[in-house]
Amino acid sequence: MDKLIFKVRNLKKVYNNKIVLDVDNLNFQEGKIYAIVGPNGSGKTTLLNILNLLEKPDEGQIFFYNQEITNKSNSDTLEIRRRMTLVNQDPLLFHSTVYDNIAYGLKIRSIPSKVQKNRIRSALNIVGLSSFKDRKANQLSGGEAQRVVIARALVIEPEVLFLDEPTANIDQKHMDVVERIIKKIKKEIKTTVIFSTHDLSQAYRLADEVISLLDGRN
Amino acid sequence: MDFIFEGIQKAFQLILTSDSEIFNIVLLSLKVSLIAVILASLLGVYLGFLMAVKDYWGKRFSVSLVNTLLALPTVVIGLIVYSLISRRGPLGVFGLLYTPSAMIIGQFILAVPIIIALTHSAIQGIDKRVRNTALTLGATEAQSAWMVIKEARYAVLAAVITGFGRVIAEVGAAMMLGGNIKGSTRVMTTAIALETTKGEFGFAIALGIILLFVAFSINILLHYFQSKRV
Numbered sequence: 001m002d003k004l005i006f007k008v009r010n011l012k013k014v015y016n017n018k019i020v021l022d023v024d025n026l027n028f029q030e031g032k033i034y035a036i037v038g039p040n041g042s043g044k045t046t047l048l049n050i051l052n053l054l055e056k057p058d059e060g061q062i063f064f065y066n067q068e069i070t071n072k073s074n075s076d077t078l079e080i081r082r083r084m085t086l087v088n089q090d091p092l093l094f095h096s097t098v099y100d101n102i103a104y105g106l107k108i109r110s111i112p113s114k115v116q117k118n119r120i121r122s123a124l125n126i127v128g129l130s131s132f133k134d135r136k137a138n139q140l141s142g143g144e145a146q147r148v149v150i151a152r153a154l155v156i157e158p159e160v161l162f163l164d165e166p167t168a169n170i171d172q173k174h175m176d177v178v179e180r181i182i183k184k185i186k187k188e189i190k191t192t193v194i195f196s197t198h199d200l201s202q203a204y205r206l207a208d209e210v211i212s213l214l215d216g217r218n
Numbered sequence: 219m220d221f222i223f224e225g226i227q228k229a230f231q232l233i234l235t236s237d238s239e240i241f242n243i244v245l246l247s248l249k250v251s252l253i254a255v256i257l258a259s260l261l262g263v264y265l266g267f268l269m270a271v272k273d274y275w276g277k278r279f280s281v282s283l284v285n286t287l288l289a290l291p292t293v294v295i296g297l298i299v300y301s302l303i304s305r306r307g308p309l310g311v312f313g314l315l316y317t318p319s320a321m322i323i324g325q326f327i328l329a330v331p332i333i334i335a336l337t338h339s340a341i342q343g344i345d346k347r348v349r350n351t352a353l354t355l356g357a358t359e360a361q362s363a364w365m366v367i368k369e370a371r372y373a374v375l376a377a378v379i380t381g382f383g384r385v386i387a388e389v390g391a392a393m394m395l396g397g398n399i400k401g402s403t404r405v406m407t408t409a410i411a412l413e414t415t416k417g418e419f420g421f422a423i424a425l426g427i428i429l430l431f432v433a434f435s436i437n438i439l440l441h442y443f444q445s446k447r448v
Contacts, residue, residue, distance in 0.1 A: 054353060082356040092347040095369055104365075105355040156356065 002029040004066070005160060005192050006051060011060035013046055013216075021046045021057070021216040028194065030159075033186050035203035036196040038213035044196035045089065047213065048162045051194070052086040053077045082109065086162040090169060091149040093137035098129070098148050101137055105156040123155040126188070127181055143174025150181060154189070161185065163195035167202065182206055221419055228420025229427060240421070244428055247405040250318050251386040254325035255333075259378045262330045266337025266377070267367060271349075281338070287331035292324070296394030299324050303395075316397035321405070324391030329381035336377030340370040372446040379443065383436040387429065 008026035012019065021043040028034055036044050049055040051062065053069065061070050069080055085105070093101050102123060106116045124130050127147040132140075140148060146166065153161055166182070167175040183206065185191055197203050203210045211218055232240055269280060301307050303314040303323070314320045348369050352362035367374060389407035396403030398412055406425045413422040 052354065054350070078356075078358060081353075085356065086354040088347065088351065088354065090347070092345055092351045094348070094351075094365070104352070108352075108355070108357050108361050152355065 002031065004028065005030045005064065007061075007063035007066070008051075009061045009063075011047075011050065011057050011062065013043075013050065013055070014058050019216055021050070023047065023060075023213075023216075023218050026211065026218060028160075028192065030192055031186070031190045032208040033182065033193045033206055034195070035207035035210045036194065036213055037198065037200055037203045037210055038196075039198055042213045043216035044213055045164050046216075048086055048164050048194065048196060051160075052084055052162050053081045054086070082156075083158060084160040084162065085153045085156050085158045087149050087153050087164065087166065089165040091146065093140070093145055093148060096137060097133070098124075098135045098137060098140070099133040101148060102133075102152045102155050105152060109156075119155050119157070120151075123151040126154060126184060127151045128177065141174075143170040143177065146170050146174060146178060147181065150178070154185065154191075157189075158191060160192045160194060163193065165196055165198070167197070167199070179206055221417075225419030225423045229424035232420060232424040233427065237424075240424055240428070242401070243404055243406055243409050243425065246318065246403075247386060247407075248432075250321050250392075250405060251325060251382060254322045254385050255329050255378060255382045257322070258326045258329035258333055258381055262333025262381070263337045263367070263374055263377070265330075266334040267341050267363065269334065269338045270341035271363070271366070284331050284334050284338070288335055290328065290331065292328060292388045292390030293394065295324050295327050296391040299327065299391070300394055315395065316399060316403060318396065318403055320395035321392050321403060324395045325385035325388065328388060328391060329385050332381045332384055333377050336380060337370075337374055340373030340377060341366060343373065344370050372443045376440055376443045379436055379440050383433060383440070386432060386436075 004027055006026070006028035008023055008028075010025075011021060011023040013021040036047060038044050046055065050057050057070060061068055063069070064080055069077065072080070094104065099120060102120045103116055106119065111119075120133070121130070124133060127150050129144065129147055129151065132144070132148070137145070137148070146169070150163070150166070163182070167178050170178065179202070182193060182195065185193055195206075200210075269277070269284075299320065300315065303309045303312065303320055305315070314323070344366055348366050349362045352365040357365065387407065389411055392398075392403075392405050393408045393411065396405065396408065398404050398408040404412075406429045410422045410425045410429070413419075413425070
């Protein structure tokens with residue numbers, strides 16, 4: 001049987017007295033692609049942020065490989081947080097080159113620059129932007145930027161990759177490219193991918209399992 | 219009128235022959251102001267950053283306070299520091315009065331609010347997603363803070379350069395705290411003030427030209443960094 005990477009139990013998040021997330025039971029298996037589908041404001045981003053340990057839930061528990069991670073100290077969460085990464089819906093590139101952007105996650109992990117070079121090359125390969133490494137980040141189109149942020153996430157070799165609405169802000173052509181990249185990630189790197197989308201057909205096109213969220217409930 | 223032209227002529231002679239007294243005065247000016255600004259930057263950039271990103275009690279008051287301190291007259295800084303470090307003052311035992319250290323303290327106090335205020339607005343102008351993006355990529359809180367400062371690097375550098383421009387050109391604190399002692403605490407501004415009253419226009423004009431040149435270079439640098447501001 002496949003290993004469970006995430007187990008979520010009775011998760012609740014409240015903002016300004018309003019329940020934005022109320023999930024009883026969710027399981028995520030290692031190496032699969034999951035789509036979280038729901039309209040805007042249904043709690044998709046909040047769920048991804050909580051799983052990525054960027055936000056704390058108000059109630060409930062999350063298990064990462066059967067280890068409870070909900071109420072850990074900061075130094076422990078950093079260690080776990082570094083095994084996953086999230087690409088935001090409206091991603092930001094730092095004001096530097098494509099190469100330096102992708103190198104950031106490796107630099108803060110003190111990975112030797114020789115290793116960095118190789119990993120950056122293969123990450124750019126996966127997103128099909130091998131010739132872009134010396135480009136300035138602010139000269140990229142929206143679709144290219146989206147592919148660079150995916151490369152920046154992949155270079156870390158995360159065990160889980162969260163993508164928040166990865167195709168919401170880009171044109172049709174780049175949408176196809178990004179979808180192909182997601183399939184490639186599963187096939188070639190076997191990283192678990194959890195992405196959110198409001199496009200049901202996209203969810204079924206890409207995901208092994210589709211989780212729907214409506215008003216914070218699944 | 220002749221004395222002005224003679225003064226200018228003498229000034230160029232002094233500059234072109236790199237007169238040793240002028241050279242030493244310029245060197246001391248640069249040394250005192252650079253040390254003051256480096257120390258002020260360490261504190262000012264840090265505080266300006268905190269003021270921009272942290273929520274704390276009295277935040278609005280502290281912003282107003284810093285903005286008020288931008289208008290702090292240099293003679294008032296001189297007065298305050300003088301009363302602290304003069305023989306009878308609480309820090310009198312250190313014998314700081316009329317030393318370059320005293321001038322550094324005065325210029326430090328002058329530069330800190332400038333650097334805080336400009337860093338504060340530089341950091342406020344940085345996209346909130348920078349910190350978040352750094353965190354998603356596995357940064358610690360400190361690493362994400364550093365990334366925010368790095369993104370604001372040109373504006374922060376401009377803050378530091380503005381601070382330097384302010385302190386190298388000030389005369390009140392340098393005069394009151396340094397005492398304008400020849401060979402020890404005489405800097406460009408205090409020397410100009412003295413030589414002018416002595417009627418040594420050549421010497422004063424020579425220093426004036428160098429000071430203007432420094433100010434001009436600072437502005438070129440500032441303009442360069444502001445144009446890179448993104």
